[in-house]
Amino acid sequence: MSTLIDTLINDNLVPLKPYESARRLFSGGQDWLNANESPFANDYGVDSSSFNRYPSCQPKSVVNGYASYANVTKEQLIVTRGADEGIELLIRTFCTPGKDNILICPPTYGMYAISAETCDIGVKTVPLKSDFNLDVEGICATDNVNLVFICAPNNPTGTQVARADIKTVLEHFSESALVVVDEAYIEFDADNTWATEINNYPNLVVLRTLSKAFALAGLRCGFTLAQAPVIQALLKVIAPYPIPEPVAQIAAQALSSDALERLQQQVSELNQEKAALAAALAAVDGITLVGDTKANFILFRFAKASALMAYLVSQGMLIRDQSKQLNLSNCLRVSIGTKAQNQRLMNLINAFLQEDAA
Structure with missing residues (x-):
């Protein structure tokens, strides 16, 4: 069957690799700060009476x-x-x-x-x-x-x-x-x-x-x-x-209208958390903020980014390694989570630095 697939597949697809989405790269974990998702989960209801229709x-x-x-x-x-x-x-x-x-x-x-x-x-x-x-x-x-x-x-x-x-x-x-x-x-x-x-x-x-x-x-x-x-x-x-x-x-x-009002409140809360997390990261020796913070994530450079990334994943904290991107060597991207998630991230970074220094 593999021979048949190799014969039939479009030539332009042969060298391609699937997109490495955050969920495809890592599953599990306690804190998902790797896909630029919102940490909020809002309630909705659906009416199933028309599900039998297109x-x-x-x-x-x-x-x-x-x-x-x-x-x-x-x-x-x-x-x-x-x-x-x-x-x-x-x-x-x-x-x-x-x-x-x-x-x-x-x-x-x-x-x-x-x-x-x-x-x-x-x-x-x-x-x-x-x-x-x-x-x-x-x-x-x-x-x-x-x-x-x-x-x-x-x-x-x-x-x-x-x-x-x-x-x-x-x-x-x-x-x-x-x-x-x-x-x-x-x-x-x-x-x-x-x-x-x-x-x-x-x-x-x-x-x-x-x-x-x-x-x-x-x-x-x-x-x-x-x-x-x-x-x-x-x-x-x-x-x-x-x-x-x-x-x-x-x-x-x-x-x-009610949901859009809630949206604005949640964006405001995320922006506040983003500012606090950016300040905390910038205060860490060896970490440099990269780019800007106009979205719901922060990009930072750290010389031991690969080791830090591995440590965070081992502790259930998922962020995104962007080091393969052009001009972003040793750069990690963290989505803005809840106050508790952001604090846990900083605690883990500090724990890594202590272990690394020892």
């Missing part, structure tokens, strides 16, 4: 609720299975396999490249500058790209992208490429959203998700925002029933 392709309650939340029209939005499906839909819709390319700016989210490679789409890279700002000149000097992916705030550096830089990129590619601004973490830096600019740029696309600030990573629900022609093109490619009925019901509840 769901709506684009559930009205979710479309209308998120359009209102994001200040766009319902024609400027498509609901997807997480922002990850939005990435894949854009690539499948606007790139021809074996011919076209996307552009990414590492270090950044890994699924842009993986989604492109699985679709036999080329990946051109223009690394971020040493201060993690966009290399605008390098981006604009790159031709033959259909999609430009910019993560803002960026994962894993936690840095925002200068608005003037994104504007320059949008204008440069106005006639040749879509510029995709991934706002998975925008609730932690809400004033810098590009959703409010969709009417001004026909080639602007914004990705959103309920996985981070909304505390619904398990739901797999995301959104792609753009002008209507982009959305209509994506609707040609998306599966007939992409959003399960339980997902639609919970997403609609999460977009109610």
